[in-house]
Structures are given as C-alpha cells and as structure tokens.
Amino acid sequence: MNRNQVRPQRRHATPSRIERVRRQAVPKPRVIIALLLLLGLVSVMLLDGYLRAEVGNDQRVRSDASASKVPDSVLDGGPFLSFQGGTARTQAVPDKTIVLTFDDGPDPEWTQKVLDILDDNDVPGTFFLVGSMISRYPDVVRRMVDDGNEVGVHTFTHVDLSYQSAARVTREIAQTQLALAGAAGITTTLFRAPYSSTNDAIDNYSWPVYKKLGAMGYTSVFVDTDSEDWQQPGASKIIKWATPKSGKGASVLFHDAGGNRAQTLDALPRYIKKMKSKGYTFTTVSGAQQQAQGQQAQGQQAQGQQAQAPQGTPATAGNARQSNPEQAAHRTADTATLWEGRALLGAVAVAEWTVPGLAAVLAVVGVAVLGRFAMMLVLARRHYRQRNRRRFSWGPSVTGPVSVIVPAYNEKECIANTLNSLAASTHPIEIVVVDDGSTDGTAEIAESLGLPNVRVIRQPNAGKPAALNNGVRHARYDIVVMMDGDTVFEPDTVQRLVQPFGDPEVGAVAGNAKVGNRTTVIGAWQHIEYVMGFNLDRRMYDLLRCMPTIPGAIGAFRRDAVLGVGGMSEDTLAEDTDITIALHRAGWRVVYAEHARAWTEAPASLGQLWRQRYRWSYGTMQALWKHRRSVTDRGPSGRFGRVGMPLVVLFQIVTPVFAPLIDVFTVYAMIFVDFKASLLAWLAVLLVQLVCAAYAFRLDRERYRYLLMLPLQQIAYRQLMYLVLIHSCVTAATGGRLRWQKLKRTGEVGTPAPGTGVR
Numbered sequence: 001m002n003r004n005q006v007r008p009q010r011r012h013a014t015p016s017r018i019e020r021v022r023r024q025a026v027p028k029p030r031v032i033i034a035l036l037l038l039l040g041l042v043s044v045m046l047l048d049g050y051l052r053a054e055v056g057n058d059q060r061v062r063s064d065a066s067a068s069k070v071p072d073s074v075l076d077g078g079p080f081l082s083f084q085g086g087t088a089r090t091q092a093v094p095d096k097t098i099v100l101t102f103d104d105g106p107d108p109e110w111t112q113k114v115l116d117i118l119d120d121n122d123v124p125g126t127f128f129l130v131g132s133m134i135s136r137y138p139d140v141v142r143r144m145v146d147d148g149n150e151v152g153v154h155t156f157t158h159v160d161l162s163y164q165s166a167a168r169v170t171r172e173i174a175q176t177q178l179a180l181a182g183a184a185g186i187t188t189t190l191f192r193a194p195y196s197s198t199n200d201a202i203d204n205y206s207w208p209v210y211k212k213l214g215a216m217g218y219t220s221v222f223v224d225t226d227s228e229d230w231q232q233p234g235a236s237k238i239i240k241w242a243t244p245k246s247g248k249g250a251s252v253l254f255h256d257a258g259g260n261r262a263q264t265l266d267a268l269p270r271y272i273k274k275m276k277s278k279g280y281t282f283t284t285v286s287g288a289q290q291q292a293q294g295q296q297a298q299g300q301q302a303q304g305q306q307a308q309a310p311q312g313t314p315a316t317a318g319n320a321r322q323s324n325p326e327q328a329a330h331r332t333a334d335t336a337t338l339w340e341g342r343a344l345l346g347a348v349a350v351a352e353w354t355v356p357g358l359a360a361v362l363a364v365v366g367v368a369v370l371g372r373f374a375m376m377l378v379l380a381r382r383h384y385r386q387r388n389r390r391r392f393s394w395g396p397s398v399t400g401p402v403s404v405i406v407p408a409y410n411e412k413e414c415i416a417n418t419l420n421s422l423a424a425s426t427h428p429i430e431i432v433v434v435d436d437g438s439t440d441g442t443a444e445i446a447e448s449l450g451l452p453n454v455r456v457i458r459q460p461n462a463g464k465p466a467a468l469n470n471g472v473r474h475a476r477y478d479i480v481v482m483m484d485g486d487t488v489f490e491p492d493t494v495q496r497l498v499q500p501f502g503d504p505e506v507g508a509v510a511g512n513a514k515v516g517n518r519t520t521v522i523g524a525w526q527h528i529e530y531v532m533g534f535n536l537d538r539r540m541y542d543l544l545r546c547m548p549t550i551p552g553a554i555g556a557f558r559r560d561a562v563l564g565v566g567g568m569s570e571d572t573l574a575e576d577t578d579i580t581i582a583l584h585r586a587g588w589r590v591v592y593a594e595h596a597r598a599w600t601e602a603p604a605s606l607g608q609l610w611r612q613r614y615r616w617s618y619g620t621m622q623a624l625w626k627h628r629r630s631v632t633d634r635g636p637s638g639r640f641g642r643v644g645m646p647l648v649v650l651f652q653i654v655t656p657v658f659a660p661l662i663d664v665f666t667v668y669a670m671i672f673v674d675f676k677a678s679l680l681a682w683l684a685v686l687l688v689q690l691v692c693a694a695y696a697f698r699l700d701r702e703r704y705r706y707l708l709m710l711p712l713q714q715i716a717y718r719q720l721m722y723l724v725l726i727h728s729c730v731t732a733a734t735g736g737r738l739r740w741q742k743l744k745r746t747g748e749v750g751t752p753a754p755g756t757g758v759r
Contacts, residue, residue: 037726041358042664048351049672050132050157060163061195065203075200079222079251080289083214090199093224093249094291098275098282100125100252101221103154103192106133106140107257113265114256115140115147121272123282124326125149128192128221131156131176133257135348138183145184150284150327152190152221153177160195162205169209173216175344181333182341189329190285191218197253198222219329221285224250227267230259235267242271247278249288286328358661365658372651373692376536383539384699387594395502398479401428402498402556405471407464408446408485409436414601415445421488423451427495429481430455434471437461442485464552465568465575472562480559487553487600488516497556497596507561507588508580509596510538510547511554512700516599522609524709525717526602532689532696537651538592539699546644547590548652549577549620554598561588571626574619581627584644585637594700610724617728620652625732657729660722686714 067075074081077090093099100118102125105111111127118125127144129151134141144151155161156175164172177187191213193206199222202210210220227242244250254264272282283291333341386392404422408415415433422431431454435443446456459470472480479498483489493511500506512535518527534551541547550557555576562568565582568575580590603609630641669678693707 037730038660038664041354041661044347044351044354045664045668047347048355049668061160062162062203062205065205067200067203067207069204070202070207075202077199078292079199079224080285081199081210081214081220081222082218083211086215088211088214091289091292093251093288095247095249096278096280097249097288097291098244098252098280099250099285099288100254100282101192101223101285102127102254102256103194104133104158104258105129105256106137106144107261108137108140110261110265111137111140111144111256114254114261114268115143115149117265117269117272118149119147121269121276123272124284124287126152126190126221126284127256128152128154128190129176129180130154130158130257131172131179132158134176134179134183135345136352138179138345141180141183145186145327145330148324148326150188150190150286150329151180151184151186152188152192152285152329153180153218154192155194158194161193161209162203166212169212173213173218178337178341178344180341181337182343182345185333185338186330187333187337188331189218190221192221196222197226198224219285219289221251223253224248226253227264229261229264229267230255232260232263235263235270238263238267239271239274242267243275251285251288284326287326290325290328359665361658362662362665365655366662368650368655369659370688372655373688376540377692377695379543380536380539380695380699383543383592384594386543393502394500394506395504398498398501399427400479401430401477402479402481402494403471403475403477403559404429404431404481404483404494405468405475406431406433406483406485407436407467407471408433408438408442409461409464409467410438410440411442411485412438412440412445414486415442416449417488418483418485419446419449419451419454421490422494423454424491425489425494426491427498429453429494430476432457432471432474434459434467436463436467463570465570468575469567472559472567475559478559479556480562481554481556482552483555483598484553484600487513487598489554490597490599493554493596493598497554497593500591500593501556501558503589505589506591507558507583507586508550508590509556510550510580510590510592511556511596511598512592512594513551513553514597514599515602517601517604518706520604521709521712522604522606522717523602524706525713526609527702527706528693528710528713529717530602531700531702532693535592535594535700536692536696539594541644541647542590542592544643544647545589546584546640546647547592548580548644548648549574550580550590551598552576553600554596557583558588561586572619572622573615574623577620577623578626581623581630581640581644584640585627585630585633587636606720610720613721613724614728617725618731620648621728621732624648624653653725653729656722656725660719660726663719686711689714 071088074088074090078092080091080093082089082091100123102111102114105114105127106129114125124147127149129141131153141151153173153176155172156179157172159168159172161169161172173191181187193209196206201222213220225242225244227238229238233241242252242254244252254268255261256264275282406415406418406422411418419431419433422429431451433443433446433454433456435446435456435458437458437460443456443458446454455474457470457474459467468482471482479501481494481497497509497511500509513530515523515527515530517523538547552575557579561583562579565579565586569578569582572578583590603612624645627641627645630637631645632638633641666678666682669675670682690707690710693710694704697704697707
C-alpha cells in the first residue's frame with residue numbers, strides 16, 4: 001500500500017472562498033418565504049372560491065314556513081320595511097309610480113345593457129348588488145351610481161340569511177358594504193334578501209333577520225310585482241307579470257345577472273314605454289319613499305327626515321349624499337371603510353388574475369408531465385431492447401486496468417465495506433482513497449485493511465471536488481471510476497461500467513445507483529424514486545444524447561476528458577452535473593450502463609434527506625446557470641443547450657415547482673367543488689405513475705412490493721421534495737450561499753453477494 005500526503009491544487013476556488021461557503025448556513029427566513037408563498041397561494045384560492053360561491057356556499061332556500069310571529073301589518077303592508085324607533089313600519093309605492101329594481105348584479109354584460117336601456121329611456125333603477133360581484137366588476141357599479149341609479153345590499157354570496165348565524169349575517173352585509181365603498185366610495189341603507197319576494201313571504205325564520213338589519217338602520221325592500229324573468233317565459237309574459245293592477249304603484253322585480261337575460265333586455269324597454277303611456281313615472285326606492293312622505297298629512301316634517309344609517313355610518317349632513325334625492329340611501333364612505341374596500345378590491349383583482357392564470361399554467365404542466373411519462377415509457381423500452389440485444393456491442397471489450405477514486409470525509413462507518421467490495425472486483429483496478437481531512441480515522445481504517453492495490457492520499461479538508469481532482473491527478477490509468485465513500489460495488493460492477501469505453505466517442509458512463517437501506521419507509525420512498533425517477537430518466541436522456549448528471553455514487557470517465565474540461569469544478573454544489581454538462585459541451589458522449597450497479601446508503605432521516613436534496617437542487621440550478629450559454633452555442637455544446645437544457649429545466653425545475661399547485665388545487669376541489677370527480681382525477685394520475693413505476697421496476701428486475709408505498713410517497717414524500725425545490729429556488733433568487741452538507745452514515749449497506757445484489 002502506498003501512502004502519499006500532498007497539498008491539493010485547486011483550480012476554481014481559493015481556500016478563503018471555500019471557508020466562506022462552509023461558514024455560511026442557510027438563512028431560515030428563506031424557508032419562511034417559501035411557506036409564505038404557499039400560504040399566499042392558498043389564501044388567493046380561498047378568496048377566489050369564496051367569490052365564486054365554492055367556499056362557504058350554502059344553497060339552502062327556505063319555503064312554506066310559518067309566519068305566526070310576523071305582524072299582520074307587515075305581511076299586508078307596503079314593500080319598504082324599516083324599524084325607526086324600534087317599531088316595524090312599511091311604506092307603499094305611490095300610485096302611478098314604478099320602482100324598477102334589479103337583483104343579482106352587477107354583470108359585465110347584462111348590467112351594462114340594462115343601464116344603456118335606462119339611460120335611453122331616462123328612467124332610474126334601484127340595483128340590489130351581490131358583494132362578490134361588486135368586487136369583481138367595480139367599474140359597472142361606478143357607472144351605475146354615476147348615472148343616478150340607486151344601489152342596495154343583496155348579501156355578499158347570495159345566501160338565504162334565515163339559515164345563517166348572526167355573525168354570518170353581519171359579515172355578509174359588512175363585506176358587501178366594503179366592496180361597495182371600494183367600487184363607488186359609498187355605502188347604502190337599502191337591503192334586499194336573496195330569494196325574497198312580496199311581504200307575505202316573510203316567515204318566522206327570516207323575521208329576526210329583518211329586525212336585526214332594521215336595528216342596524218337598513219330599509220328592507222320587497223316587491224309588489226315580480227316579472228319572473230328568471231324563468232325566461234318570453235318578453236310578453238315578463239311585461240304582463242310586471243304590470244301592476246288598477247293604476248297602483250309598484251316595486252317591480254327584474255334581474256340583471258344570474259343567467260341569460262336576453263328576454264329581460266327585450267322586455268324592459270317595451271315595459272317602460274307601456275307604463276309611461278299609462279301615465280306612470282319612474283323613480284328609485286328613495287324617490288318613492290319621499291313621494292309617499294310628501295303625500296302624508298301636513299305638519300309632519302317628512303322631507304327633513306333621513307333614513308336611519310347603518311351602524312358606523314350615521315345619517316349626518318356630512319355623510320348623506322343630498323345632491324340627488326333619488327340616491328338618498330347612499331352614504332359617503334368614511335376613510336377607513338374606503339381604504340378597506342379598495343384593499344378588498346385589490347385582493348380580488350389579484351385572485352381574479354392569479355387563479356385562472358395558474359390554472360392555465362397547471363394545464364400546461366399537466367400535459368408536460370403526462371407527455372414526459374409517455375416519452376419515458378417509449379424511450380425506456382427502446383433503450384432496454386437496444387442495449388439488451390444479443391449482438392449489441394460497444395466495440396472492443398475493455399479489459400485493461402482502471403483507477404477507482406474514493407473521496408472520503410469522516411466515513412469510518414462505511415469505508416471498510418466500500419473497499420472490501422472493490423477488492424472483490426472481477427476487473428483489474430487500482431483504488432485511490434483520497435481522505436479529505438477526516439477527523440474520525442477514516443484514512444487509518446482504509447490502511448489497516450491491508451488490501452492490495454490501495455493507495456491512501458491525505459489532504460487538508462477542501463471539499464469533494466478537490467478530493468476528486470486530487471485522485472484524478474494521482475490515477476495511473478486512462479479510465480477513472482468515481483464513487484462515494486458510502487457506496488459498495490458488486491463484483492462485476494466495474495467491468496460492466498467501463499465497457500461503453502469501447503466506443504471512442506464515449507467520454508463518460510453513468511452507472512445504476514441503488515438504495516441499499518430500503519427497509520425503512522424513507523428508504524423505500526427513495527428506492528422508488530431512484531428506480532423510477534432517476535433510472536427511467538437516464539434511459540431517456542441516453543437515447544436523446546443529453547444525459548444531465550452522472551451520479552456521484554457510480555460514474556466512469558476518460559481521464560483525458562476530465563482534465564480537458566478543467567477537472568471537477570468547485571463553481572457549483574453539484575459537481576457531478578457540472579462535469580457531465582461540460583463533457584457534453586466538449587463533444588463527448590455520455591451513456592448509461594444499466595447493469596453496472598452500486599449500492600448506496602440513502603439519508604435515513606427527513607432532516608438528512610432535506611439537506612441532501614437541497615444541495616442537489618441548488619447545485620443543479622447553479623450548473624444550469626453556469627452553462628446557460630450552451631443554448632446559443634453551435635456544435636455539440638449547442639445540441640445539449642437546445643435539447644438537454646430545456647428538458648432539465650422543464651422536468652427538474654419548472655414542473656416540480658408547479659407540481660405542488662396541482663396538489664393544492666386537487667385538495668381544494670375535493671373540499672369545495674366535487675370530491676368524487678377530484679378524487680377520481682387524482683387516482684387516474686396515480687395510476688399513470690404506478691404504471692410507469694411498475695415498468696421501471698420490471699426493467700431493473702426489482703420486487704414490486706415496494707410499489708405499495710407509492711400512494712403514501714405521493715402524499716408525503718413528494719410534498720417534501722417540492723418544498724426542498726421551492727426552498728432552493730428562493731435561495732437562488734435571493735443570491736444565497738450554501739455550505740457543504742455532511743450526512744450521518746450508519747454503514748448498514750454491506751457488500752452484496754455476487755450476482756444477487758440487495759433486493
């Protein structure tokens with residue numbers, strides 16, 4: 001055994017730079033940022049669902065309830081109900097007067113056309129608005145108010161308030177007022193309950209709601225005649241049903257939203273002309289109230305009485321809008337309400353753009369994911385059939401000795417198993433152990449084994465790339481195999497790994513890394529990921545000639561090729577990805593040897609797994625950014641840049657980043673939209689993944705029993721990987737630095753039996 005101690009010569013970094021990288025820990029605020037982004041998305045989705053009546057939707061409508069507790073004077077009274085002084089009072093619409101009322105708006109199409117008709121006929125209307133619609137279409141509300149029309153509250157989500165709690169009732173009204181303040185700078189004292197009609201429809205359940213709102217200063221507005229245009233019976237019947245009898249005044253109900261209102265638009269101008277020809281005038285609710293008050297006995301100062309304002313908006317001269325008596329129910333919103341309303345509209349605008357936009361992006365991502373699965377299956381099958389033909393050959397058999405480089409840092413638990421597995425190799429090798437400043441006696445253990453053809457080289461701690469470069473410099477042979485200090489080879493691994501070098505175009509070979517400690521849940525999840533995610537991918541990338549990564553656990557290189565691209569670079573944390581891309585750009589071919597197996601010890605805890613994958617993800621991003629100019633290069637470099645680079649970015653960064661949104665949308669749909677349909681869709685995607693995984697296991701001759709963990713892997717493990725990737729993206733976006741991560745090893749992955757492996 002030869003023993004050498006040299007000082008490493010680093011090409012890409014200075015000692016001070018390496019020390020800075022080691023000292024800088026990952027700032028915890030980046031984790032918080034990632035979680036806040038996810039929380040923000042969930043909040044936007046919930047807001048959008050609330051606006052669309054998907055969240056908190058209650059479609060119950062009460063009917064045929066008793067009205068024994070409702071005063072007869074209210075049931076038989078006029079359509080305007082108020083509680084001035086705590087006593088219920090109703091007012092009727094004066095004779096020959098029509099109050100046109102419209103429910104369920106605003107709608108960007110139908111409401112605008114209704115407003116056009118009212119303008120053309122010079123008549124006002126009273127619109128009872130749904131708060132969620134106000135927040136989505138504030139411009140329509142502004143026009144409505146500016147044109148001289150009056151507005152009222154029709155709740156925020158159009159629910160039957162008789163079923164709701166007192167807190168929900170208050171919230172429905174307050175939210176609608178905020179939306180109205182944000183849209184038009186006003187609040188209102190008018191209210192109409194969803195699904196209400198004439199006074200005699202008030203029952204024992206809705207009566208407490210009207211009393212509560214009356215105490216808050218609201219006037220509840222009912223109808224005398226209902227056009228029932230929502231039934232779309234035809235314009236003639238709409239006009240007939242909306243016409244009051246015997247010259248009576250009436251509060252008339254139409255709808256400007258909630259469905260196709262073409263018949264309403266046809267009937268409305270004809271109705272207005274008909275009623276005008278009969279001597280009717282048109283006004284708003286406030287206008288009709290003032291007319292009724294003017295007809296009362298003299299001596300009452302009805303004209304000077306203001307409708308009682310809702311709580312928080314007293315009917316003072318500075319608060320009420322006095323300029324137009326037909327808008328007397330409007331109140332100027334105070335500063336706090338105004339800005340709260342604008343904030344609500346801003347949040348709604350974000351939700352209105354964000355959720356549909358994300359839905360479109362996710363549709364593209366979904367298609368890309370399914371396309372990737374299909375492409376992997378097709379190309380993996382082709383790769384398997386091509387490489388396993390009897391007559392397939394890389395060229396002349398490679399029988400000459402090769403150098404195996406084992407970088408080691410504090411690997412006392414694993415180094416003996418690693419070296420013993422190499423000693424059993426059926427291919428002639430020399431073993432170069434580069435001890436990277438270990439403090440646990442790793443080098444001493446390697447020397448004490450007394451194995452032939454083993455050299456131990458000591459160097460001050462400088463990182464894995466420096467250790468690999470040191471090993472390459474000391475290698476005696478033209479082909480070098482690189483592995484991790486916690487990995488074990490099968491006896492024929494090296495022989496199978498180096499055969500592709502019979503093709504002079506091949507500059508590097510990726511082996512088949514296997515999870516040795518797969519008996520735990522975390523190990524089984526990683527086993528599925530290695531077989532399906534990594535090895536299927538490598539088969540695909542091999543045929544496309546754009547292999548992005550040679551695994552650090554098992555890879556072989558032409559020594560001249562490695563030296564030709566400058567060795568293992570310290571510019572990134574993913575030196576394996578960096579060197580692989582560099583070899584592509586230099587014109588070398590990188591291939592996959594599926595039968596060359598290495599058994600590695602995967603992280604055994606979630607914390608270790610997070611640190612490992614965080615480094616991988618961040619390092620991959622660094623490598624892609626470093627080689628970004630390959631996209632515009634010509635020749636082999638340009639080929640990788642325009643084929644391999646987009647595939648890696650799409651499938652290893654973009655798709656995984658957006659994949660959590662698919663899960664969030666799925667959970668949202670299960671809870672608020674359609675549980676059965678959403679569950680079936682999720683199961684369908686899971687089935688596609690199961691098919692891909694089963695095929696991957698078949699190609700690798702693995703036992704299918706581990707696939708029983710796949711559903712749980714999708715629910716738990718995949719979410720962890722998504723968070724890791726998002727964390728890496730945040731780190732990259734904020735210019736963070738990441739130190740080298742040393743994982744705790746147990747040494748439980750031993751040397752596999754010849755020809756069997758660990759199953």
